[in-house]
Amino acid sequence: MSDIFDLAAEEPAATYDNTARLMPELPWLNELNPEQKQAVTTTEGPLLVLSGAGTGKTKVLTARLAYILANMKANPWNCLVVTFTNRAAREMQNRARNLIGNIADSVWMGTFHGIAVKILRRHAELVGLKSNFTILGEDDQRRLIKQLLEADGIDDKKYPPQSILDKIQLWKDKGLTADKIDDSFRANVVTEVYKKYQARLLELNCVDFGDLLLYTLNILMSDAGVLDDYQTRFKYIMVDEYQDTNVTQYLFLRLICQKYRNLCCVGDDDQSIYSWRGAEIENILRFEKDFPDAKVIRLERNYRSTANILTAASALIRHNRDRLGKTLKVAENSPAARGDNSKIKVVSTYSGSEEAAYVADEIENLHRNGTGYSQMAVLVRTAAQTREFEEKFIAEAIPYQVIGGPKFYERAEIRDALAYLRVILQPADDLALERIINKPARGIGAKTIEKFENEARVNHISMFMAIEKMLKEGALSGKVKTNVSELINNFYQWRQTMNAVSPDDLAAQVLEDSGYMEMLKMDKSAEAEGRIENLKELINVMSDTEQYPTLSDFMEHVSLVMDNDNNIDTDKVMLITLHSAKGLEFDAVFLPGWEEGLFPHQRALDEGGGSALEEERRLAYVAMTRAKQKLYILTALNRRIYGQWQNNLPSRFINELPPANIEICNMAATYFGAAGNYGGSWAEQHRSSSNWYNRSRQTEENVIRDSDRFSYVRDEDDGWSGSVWRAKQKARNAASATPVGSRVFHETFGYGKVLKIEGNKLEIWFDQAGHKKLLKDYVRKA
Template identity: 40%
Template sequence: MTLDLEKLNKEQRQAVVLDDKNALILAGAGSGKTRVLTYRIAYLCQKKQVSPLNILAVTFTNKAAREMRARIEALLGFSTHGMWIGTFHGIAHRLLRQHASELGFDRHFKVLDQDDQLQLIKKVLQQLNIDEKFYPPRFIQGFINGKKDEGIRSVDINKHEVDSEILKIYQAYEVRLKADNALDFADLLLYAYELLQHNEVVRSYYQRRFQYILVDEFQDTNTIQYKWLQCLKTGDNTIMAVGDDDQSIYGWRGAKVENIQHFVDDFADVETVRLEQNYRSTQTILDAANALIANNMGRMGKTLWSQAPIGEKIALYEAFNERDEAAYIVGRIQALHQESKANLKDIAILYRSNAQSRVIEEALLQQGLAYRIYGGLRFFERAEIKDALAYLRLIALRGDNLAFERIVNVPARGIGAKTVDTIRQYALDHDLSLWQSACEMIENKVLSSRAAKPLQSFMDLIDEMASMQEVMDLGQLTRYVIDQSGLLIMYQSTNSEKSKQKLDNLKELVNAAVEFIPPMEAVDSADELLVEFLSFAVLESGEMQADENTDCVQMMTLHTAKGLEFPYVFMTGLEDGLFPSSRSIEAEDRLSEERRLCYVGITRAMKQLTLSFSKVRHQYGDVNYQIKSRFLHEIPSAYIKEIRSHTANKKPLGFGVSPFEFIKQQKEDNPFKVGEFVNHPKFGIGVFLKAEGQGDDKCYHIDFKAGGGKKVLLAKMAKLSKL
């Protein structure tokens, strides 16, 4: 089969037929980098007669590796079975299996996944008699993996630069791994580097073996991956790095954007080729993306352009609140699907935080539109949400055995599996619930004092939470439970993006509780309201999302969207503090990464792009006034079509109400006067300051002089009375 290079543009062809020299291919979004990589490998095999055995191709996902191999074989017309194509971890694993003995391992070593690693860390903490409350296992896991990604083992750490207990845990953990003939994921890369760094025979063999090394998504490499590649370079082989510094968005998990920037200096005689012609988006979308990313300093420089039509302007919707935002998006999707005959699978909704999905999911369900959370779970299916709901379920019904088992030791409070097994057996023997069994076993001293003490503390906590139902509304109770249970601090203790997402989800659960409206039948008590809310959560999680083969709207975080493309894209929540995130605003490097994330989101769109932000957003049960994202100010107005309000689709309560209608309605429907004294069952007497919003979002501003100062309460849950 003859390779047809005429299918490539000038710059793509230049990259494919490069002489034997190191190269940096700066591949802009939608510029055909996968085509360049596959054609380069096919060109080497077919035109330069290079054996596939002498080529190493590294990608970042198994899916990308499979796709690359399939496309290469289609171009060549024969199998590339012997070629080393895979992820960094996959190739490192293959390397270590062949050379385990050189590192003192049995070649049948096992690899721990993230959960296995966490369990081993917990065992090490128990072995060292270290309290998990002070040294949370997830924090330790993040610390160890972070050090290994930097190439730092416990013996390399200065004992004066880190907590002595953490260093002790790291040391004991490494000993335990060695004894168990096990490696964790970070070990795969680190041991592969150490093998190449310290074993000259092995290093020389692979330097000669791999005459051509190609690395995709180079901007996502971390420290140890970069060092690993440096070990393989010689004056006789060549390395082609393909990537885009403008799409480096994984700094929070160790990726170093500076690797792609340093490549030219660290790998001698590097030729740089820029792929700037975009085959995905309209020129208007590209112009907006170019203008945005130009605000980042230290870029390597690249301007995307297209031969496609200019296209329509980017729609920018200014919503009153997140429900209005969701209603507008769903209304536009309905129009695209019904009037423009667009397939739902061609429509994507992108958001910065997973927690933002809940309100949009609800709006889609109300309108009967199928959707799928790409690369994630629906809101009420997420583990941290199920944990919080389990606390509420046990408060509502002590006989809920599933809830009891789920959270009796979450967060860890010293109630081991053996104790739970003993309670379970007692319950079976005496036909009791787990809660009743625990009560009897404590009272009758069936359990040892060591086992009974943390169990009694847990049961006292549930009883205390339950007692707050009479003085708190549903939103306040949910917030109280998340705080007092320890779930909040469990995720606050680990400063990772994943933990932050879980925290955001827990806070969004409070919003769900605040906004909850029970069915039309009367709810006479706080107990009944809680039961109705829990039933609502079950029903919501029972609404199964569409499977992969169904025509459905695609929902995902902006990080998940990288590498994908859709004709119609909605980017939501463009507000300072949300996007860019609050943690990034004060740090220039983090802000630059957030801007790159916005750039990635914009360049996912092929035909139409809609951006949106809210003036008001509920966060952790509070009403916050939002500031339009600085990123929106960085996109020239010439590319934007502003939409300030929308009055269509007003039927679903709380959706689609314009700011103008809101102002009018709140004047017409206000039971309290400014300056009037009011009473609240928890906060006491206060002065009514103002009312704001309408419907589900109507809130009261009150100054409780003696009960906590100024507060904003949702009207429907405020339980205010006039004095």
Template identity: 40%
Template structure:
């Protein structure tokens, strides 16, 4: 420990932290303290190399990790690193695009569409082409489009490569999706990564501006970057070369969603003169566990190579269980975990079971419920995916962005206003003819003769309601905005009328309001500059939350996929379904 580094560092960690500048590749094995290295390096840049926080661009794998790292940096500095750009690729890109959206033909108040919004839009585009959503499931079509975007393929390129009728349909919908999103002033998750690249390609002066703005670029979990993400950081670091990437080619597990471990393997060629630092000392596991892991991963052919070691000797041997089927396996695990908890070895909260797919949780849940073992399921329905939460956020979205058609379709009949699907189809046709968003078409519903008088009145009432809400909310904080929506729409009474289930939903509504108030208390005023109203910034954060970011304090054994377990640890861990074709998945 030194005056410049309050954190104790081993020699390899110190070498990475104190690297003076230029490209740096940190090959960080599991449990080797890479978060400590990234945190200490950012603090070192600020305190020792006098780099202003606002000139640092640091990418983390989850929003939660970004928050924790920011807190650690503040502790090292003794002050909040105001202006520091730290977050996931998607959150930093969204922050960047709020400033640059007009150059791309979007308003700075654009909506970020989640998977449900994107699939709903795909469904509408299919129906507009008389293509059956049953024969062409919107989730499948959207998945094909998303995969193409992750590989940076254009609609034309996807169409040229189409080898099945479904892919041909996806290419057609993909071509229509961009204009439809722009008309709704919306971007999907993949667009958040692609639009900055479009900006840099079409507006070279903005690339120069952002290259000058960020003096140092740091990327965590580099092995899991896709083509667009790597190109983005390469653009930002091209002029000064101060790109520090930290990762482990042995932990590349996101190839199925576009990540390419070859970025890590070729980094030294892409950036000549790269300093390579290997973090091989593990602080998490015993040597017995590391020997097992090293023996398995040594079979990989394309890897930079490292051997993990630890000073923790001894420990329990790795248990290998051969079971008849998944039910037999689940019963053995339930019995074993119950025995360990009863012996006082480790509480249930210190135990976890990892599997490859969410479907594998079912026999485990059944076995645990049968024995009365408490458990918590990670990756189940996210708080922000609950119906009542999505309803209220849709109202907020329409206040922020009146062109958001998916939000309009979600709330136009919530609470119920007697507006049916057939009437909305007629309204959609009118909106298309006028080339106006659905909300504007609702405002003009009196001119749509095909609608019944009561429906015309109801639609104009919705438009009037949203106008009043927009005026009332103004620049208010998101919690106040949500309370205004609740008071004006009668949404809580609408839920209460549903009985017991509705009362549970009301609790979630109150939790949403409380969370929005808490969000407002921790905002960095420097980060808010140029990124829209408080409601717009809150909606960005809400759209980018993943299950890995959500704190759940439920007691019990943790059940989750291996992908969700990234960066987490427990005293006792089991890998379930470790069989050929399932883990790893045979596709």
């Protein structure tokens, strides 16, 4: 298999044997439904495939590629397939190989950034770069911005580096260079930084992710010969997740498809949820305007979710105006068609903590009845919502995993190791050198580094060359001279051996020779031990020389790894933000926090108005369609947000769900019935009036919140009622009654004895783990 991050093998020098892929029969075509088959066999001209959630878009894209190659419509290297994640590219390439063999490996397949980096390395000189340019990560980008602000005496509190970087990246996503930005005062300050930032990147022979496509677009627009080469090369172009493309990606596709116009875009306008990172829903909405002769095929047969889930989700999304329109239905003979068509359960709790308790108990109930933990997920609108669930899951010994936290390559020790390797590959990479020049400590302080930077700036050379110059001229002395000289000599030695040893052996040598590993070994803390294990894992990853034969191959892989490529194949409940859940599916899905201000999120509404509300609704649609069998929507009347208690009204999205497809699992009659204008239970109001949400807002002041009067009403089979809930609460309270001297048990530390009680905290002496201080909820009586 070719490296997915390098995209595809080059076309062979010898003539390719087309007869090797001539297939008299294509049996896998018979596995497609009529709409899927139509999308696969429609190969000529512009095509938009509107693929709803769970309708098999990956299967269609793979089959379409296989169909084109099997029918000899093009050589594999004349096909371009663009995905949004490396995981999607790997999955598609594996599927294509299963259908048509190894010829799939020669297809140009990868992410927009992966495609762009391949083109840019070939033509780097046309934009003033060398072909071995370095792709900077966000941390280095921020440091560079900060350096530029300091050099110009600009207050980084007034102009935070991250804010400037976000603005620059947004401009790049829109295809805007610094000379095309408006000249308002604040924009002018940022524009000047943008200009200097780009100039400095060129000096360092570095690019950021936004540059990859922007430079590539620049090359294609300014060099007719290069443009013609790629327009001729790519006879068939297929794009996944077209609704998530930004302006620069859109312009790139429009340029390279002009010769043959065989552009197939697969996407779902109802799942466009990434405008905050530059995605333009208008790209997919205007496809037929861009290509008047385009054919549009709708995939509406869903193979994932039950009829109640699909009907409710479709009803919800129909409230959006900016959409092309489609209606999902359960595919015949799909697991969903044969399964339990449970109604969506809408659960109202008194507080966020009761919401978490309900979810934990329901997860345990489902698990006892055969649902694996990894087939259940809690999807939250904001990361801050996970805390109560994490604490409750720990207390109830429910295994869980938070998806979307700090990634492996973002950890400090990994970034340090990679910085050493970057300098070996690219001595002009000042940002990488500055990061590790005093790691481990070499007595090189900020003032010394500033001298190095000034020498480099005055002479228009890299910091590495500036240090060499200062050593040669005797400008350094004492400990600084000794230590810097040793470091420079180490880099000479590492560079000389780079091509003689494997990447993992080189990395191990660098960590030992530099003293970095010894620095961690001298630190006896548990944190240091974890960092050592992380570095060992880095070396382990690099040992795959078949995948990464050279250091450059591995470093490019690291640069192109996508945020959502998480390993979730473990038996743990998943805690995920809604934006990170796209593309995933679970047997049971819990959607907490469906309250006004939280979902739809107030900040989004304040900043984006009506268009933001539609995107929030699309986010709700995506969340609902992650569920295969069971879906729970939860709303809490009170919630602690950033340390403050907040009274909430249920989300307007709940009011947009069809009453026939939902089950009100607990009634809020106690609260709403006492409020004059409600006139009855929440469920009755929901069923009887389409103005339930508006009437709720009018009577917000009258809602009575009395936790002792709250009760659940639920199916007898599930065992929930107000009395059962109160019994469970009493049991929990009894379990937390742990006087001094009592024996307790903790899932990690085992058995122990309570020594002292401080409010809700216990001091415990564990038989094996010794002295610990824990919250009461995290232990139980032995």
